[in-house]
Amino acid sequence: MIVFPLLLLAAFAGTRFGPGPAAASTTVCGHVIGAETWTAAGSPYLVACDVIVDPGSVLTIQAGVTVLALGQYEILVHGYLFATGSSNGTILFAANNTGPPPFVWRGIRVASNGIADLSNVSVRDAQNGMTVDGYASQRTSLSVRDADLTANGQAVQVHVGAAASIVLERVNAYGNGNAVNATGRVAIIDSRLFGNSGWGLLFRIDTPSSFASLTLRDSEISDNGGWGALLYSIPPGGPAPAATVECNEVARNALGIGVEAPSGGVLASVVRNNIVNNAVQATDVVTNLWDDGAFGNFWSDYTGTDGDGDGIGDTPYVIDTDSRDNRPFMAPLLNCVQGPTPVDLPPGAATPSRADLTGSTLGDVTLSWGLSADDGGGEDDVAAYDLFLGPSYSAAGVGYALLASLPPGTTTYEDVGGGVLDPGSRFYRLVVRDAAGQATASATQFAKYSRSLAAGWHLLSIPIAPSDTDARSVLQTVDYVVARTFVNPRDDDDDEEGDDDDWEEDCRDKPWRSLRRIDETKGFWLRVRTASDLVVAGLVRVSTTIRLEEGWNLVGYPSFLERTVADALAGVSYRTVEGFDPANPPYYLRRLGPSDLMEPGGGFWIRVRRSADWTIQS
Ligand SMILES: [Ca+2]
Numbered sequence: 012m013i014v015f016p017l018l019l020l021a022a023f024a025g026t027r028f029g030p031g032p033a034a035a036s037t038t039v040c041g042h043v044i045g046a047e048t049w050t051a052a053g054s055p056y057l058v059a060c061d062v063i064v065d066p067g068s069v070l071t072i073q074a075g076v077t078v079l080a081l082g083q084y085e086i087l088v089h090g091y092l093f094a095t096g097s098s099n100g101t102i103l104f105a106a107n108n109t110g111p112p113p114f115v116w117r118g119i120r121v122a123s124n125g126i127a128d129l130s131n132v133s134v135r136d137a138q139n140g141m142t143v144d145g146y147a148s149q150r151t152s153l154s155v156r157d158a159d160l161t162a163n164g165q166a167v168q169v170h171v172g173a174a175a176s177i178v179l180e181r182v183n184a185y186g187n188g189n190a191v192n193a194t195g196r197v198a199i200i201d202s203r204l205f206g207n208s209g210w211g212l213l214f215r216i217d218t219p220s221s222f223a224s225l226t227l228r229d230s231e232i233s234d235n236g237g238w239g240a241l242l243y244s245i246p247p248g249g250p251a252p253a254a255t256v257e258c259n260e261v262a263r264n265a266l267g268i269g270v271e272a273p274s275g276g277v278l279a280s281v282v283r284n285n286i287v288n289n290a291v292q293a294t295d296v297v298t299n300l301w302d303d304g305a306f307g308n309f310w311s312d313y314t315g316t317d318g319d320g321d322g323i324g325d326t327p328y329v330i331d332t333d334s335r336d337n338r339p340f341m342a343p344l345l346n347c348v349q350g351p352t353p354v355d356l357p358p359g360a361a362t363p364s365r366a367d368l369t370g371s372t373l374g375d376v377t378l379s380w381g382l383s384a385d386d387g388g389g390e391d392d393v394a395a396y397d398l399f400l401g402p403s404y405s406a407a408g409v410g411y412a413l414l415a416s417l418p419p420g421t422t423t424y425e426d427v428g429g430g431v432l433d434p435g436s437r438f439y440r441l442v443v444r445d446a447a448g449q450a451t452a453s454a455t456q457f458a459k460y461s462r463s464l465a466a467g468w469h470l471l472s473i474p475i476a477p478s479d480t481d482a483r484s485v486l487q488t489v490d491y492v493v494a495r496t497f498v499n500p501r502d503d504d505d506d507e508e509g510d511d512d513d514w515e516e517d518c519r520d521k522p523w524r525s526l527r528r529i530d531e532t533k534g535f536w537l538r539v540r541t542a543s544d545l546v547v548a549g550l551v552r553v554s555t556t557i558r559l560e561e562g563w564n565l566v567g568y569p570s571f572l573e574r575t576v577a578d579a580l581a582g583v584s585y586r587t588v589e590g591f592d593p594a595n596p597p598y599y600l601r602r603l604g605p606s607d608l609m610e611p612g613g614g615f616w617i618r619v620r621r622s623a624d625w626t627i628q629s
């Protein structure tokens with residue numbers, strides 16, 4: 012090489028007094044033969060024509076050197092190029108664009124069996140910042156570490172058929188036309204390809220014999236005007252994916268990750284990436300691996316849910332009919348070694364099972380329930396069962412006050428004095444609370460229902476589901492003469508409708524009775540001997556369905572909300588509704604119009620044209 016040492020006067024920015032120190036400049040042009048070193052003392056190196064490192068020759072560039080092309084020249088490496096900068100001694104390769112018009116130079120090109128190893132470098136203003144020639148051999152290698160590649164037509168270009176090794180590690184490629192266009196054995200690690208007007212990465216497999224493989228890991232590919240990463244193969248996929256795409260952030264590109272191939276096979280394994288807000292998140296012309304059976308990727312537009320809270324969505328992320336991620340993450344991965352982020356879900360509700368009047372005088376109420384699924388299982392993080400008590404029913408517990416806070420594992424509670432000694436009704440809402448304070452109420456509540464009955468006839472029902480449905484248990488607190496209910500149809504006789512056999516009866520003083528059960532679906536006549544309270548314990552269900560048979564039905568109204576007949580029976584094709592009228596002997600019945608009210612605890616005659624299910628909300 013012909014070298015022209017020059018001395019230049021450089022402005023010394025740090026002082027305004029006197030001239031700055033003299034600085035060297037070196038003009039370079041032509042072949043490097045043997046070993047040559049460009050030193051900081053000789054910097055800047057001005058490239059006045061193509062610089063060609065001959066086969067077997069070595070060009071070493073020291074930290075802090077600036078290399079400026081004076082025209083559309085290149086540095087062509089057939090031998091060895093070692094450009095080893097340092098963190099505070101970056102080696103700059105650029106066009107000498109100190110004045111207009113700006114131009115591009117041709118960058119660094121590795122050809123034949125050349126080896127280029129660059130670290131702490133900045134390459135800019137080139138047609139292609141780094142190029143590997145087409146059909147370069149497997150010995151050819153380009154290693155770039157800790158580099159900024161910007162304002163190039165393409166930052167890295169590896170031509171068709173190259174079997175070279177390409178390593179980009181901690182490389183920022185931004186503000187280029189395209190960032191990386193590569194084939195061969197390519198590893199892109201811990202790098203950022205962002206803000207390029209074209210694509211971030213185009214990886215190509217051209218022929219089966221080109222040994223192409225890609226590892227793209229721990230990198231960010233974002234805000235590119237074209238694809239984030241497009242993997243393209245002419246030959247079909249082999250037995251193992253040629254491309255591994257793991258632990259990357261692929262965000263806000265026109266296309267996040269695309270795989271294209273003229274024929275089928277698995278080309279790529281794409282796992283543990285955050286794929287975020289790309290105009291098109293992914294395309295897969297063939298069938299690639301988007302999860303490894305345990306983990307897939309985080310997709311910002313995934314709409315599924317995570318019922319078991321393990322951090323993995325319960326339904327696949329669908330790319331197309333034959334391409335899907337079966338194990339999508341619910342939350343972005345913060346780093347790749349981290350597993351999915353388990354979500355602390357609200358606890359599963361407890362399951363109220365029954366409420367009973369207890370104690371020798373039935374003075375108490377005992378509640379029983381099944382444990383939350385998160386008590387001893389699931390997230391196993393139940394902190395307490397909170398039991399709230401209210402005097403009138405509210406599904407949301409409005410007006411309720413905390414009665415007791417019970418430890419995990421509790422399945423029963425005795426409300427001492429809450430039974431017959433307490434004249435009012437009592438409603439109990441059970442709420443499971445977890446360690447994080449998240450709470451889940453059981454929809455079904457417990458209740459003690461209490462109603463004062465005067466002597467004489469009543470047409471009644473029990474507006475809660477009694478836990479003990481034996482008729483004499485339901486009526487155990489009442490001094491009654493007789494209770495009767497009507498059953499339509501009776502399933503065990505063929506008598507005419509309305510026959511006495513369609514009635515079930517319990518005379519308190521007789522040992523024999525046909526009325527054995529009373530539940531919330533039944534209406535019943537009750538003749539009270541002396542004024543007494545009807546007190547029943549059981550459950551308030553959110554809704555109850557009563558089967559109405561064709562003809563007359565004597566039914567309950569299991570709700571604590573008064574509704575008009577029209578509202579309560581909306582959707583049921585009924586003919587007639589009758590309710591209790593104590594002022595209308597001898598039958599004590601009155602036909603109800605659509606605007607008459609059905610009240611909790613009443614019994615009703617309903618005649619329907621055809622059988623129907625009647626659902627009542629509590
Ligand atoms: Ca597909």
Ligand SMILES: [Ca+2]
Nearest residue numbers: 317321323324
């Ligand atoms: Ca899940």
Ligand SMILES: [Ca+2]
Nearest residue numbers: 355356390445
């Ligand atoms: Ca929880």
